[in-house]
Amino acid sequence: MTATPLPGGTWTLGDLTVTRFGYGAMQLAxxxxxGPPADRDGALAVLRAVVESGITHIDTADAYGPHVTNELIREALRPYPPELHLVTKVGAHRDADGGWPPARDPESLRRAVHDDLGRLGLDVLDVVNLRLGNALGPVPGSVAEAFGTLVELQRQGLIRHLGVSNVTPEQVVEAQSIAPIVCVQxxxxxxxxxxxELIDGLASQGVAYVPFFPLGGFAPLQAAELSAVADRLGATPMSVAxxxxLRRSPNILLIPGTRSLAHLRENIAGAALVLSDEDLADLDKIGR
Structure with missing residues (x-):
């Protein structure tokens, strides 16, 4: 793959400029x-193609695998290009059954940040998201202790910028009362x-919003309106989604994941689709 202008242009996370079209590494585990990927060489090739395509925002977490995606990223991409920015996530670990129990006490968070630094081979992490809630979604409650721990690590020079993930709007406000955030995931x-409403409010503040499960997650998006627009454009429903x-708001950053070179190319091309006012009106009916 060769770098061409990516759909959506760029966004600024604090003092870091990233492509709005990014890449999520979770599927590489x-x-x-x-555990490890069935095709390790293929996973490494995808990561190298991500960078060659011009993407400068890779989302990862040491819980993926666990440890697998961070180790793959280090093997494939280090020494890292100066324009590439890695965004990590802490606040959960993996149990023997593949669950995601919380790990948000101060000791666990400090260990997770140091693990990220070590496995990625970095002296400082560009962005660290604090993952809250559970597998079913956000759970109300104070973020003060956990977020304060990351602020302490930021002051020590181990983290450049902070974000929050799987959160309620109230938790976003509480985090912002403690320290600035550059993204919500x-x-x-x-x-x-x-x-x-949260997306629009964050856009007015210059804070990025990074949707996970942008294509529906474990249950792919299905809607008559989506299929109709895709047929009209001669595209796939996932490309339209x-x-x-990217059209929904300028502060939305995409991190679709894949373990396939062909699918990576399809995602980039799909995000570049031009949607008409008629298309947008039809699609807007789905979530309403």
Missing amino acids: GPGVM NAYNLAHRDDD LAWL
Whole structure:
């Protein structure tokens, strides 16, 4: 792959400029996001193609595998290009059954940040997201102790910028009362639009919103309106869904994941689709 202008242009996370079209590394781990990939060489090739395509925002977490995606990123890409920025996530670990129990006490968070630094081969992490809630979504409650721990690590020079993930709007406000954040990472797509108001508010503040499960997650998006627009454009429904997200708000950053070179190319091309006013009106009916 050769670098060409990516759909959506760029966004600034604090003092870091990233492409709005990024890449999520979670799918590079084995089934259930546990263990190594079946095709390790293929996973390394995808990561190198991500950078060659011009993408400068890779999302990862040491819980993926666990440890697998961070180790793959280090092997494939280090020494890192200066324009590449790695965004990590802490606040959960993996149990023997593949679950995601919380790990948000101060000791666990400090260990997670140091693990990220070590496995990625970095002296400082560009952005660290604090993952809250559980596998079913955000859970109300104070973020003060956990977020304060990351602020302490930031002051020690181990983290440049902070974000929050899987959070309620109230938790975003509480985190911002403690320290600045550069991004919020929540579940959001054409069919699940609970965060519409939050996205617009963050956009007015210059804070990025990074939707996970942009294509529906473990249950791919399905809607008559989506299929109709895709047929009209001669595109796939997933391409239309990505293009819609880039049009939805300028602060939305995409991190679709894949373990396939062909799928990576398809995602980039799909996000570049031009949607008409008629297309947008039809798609807007899905989440309403």
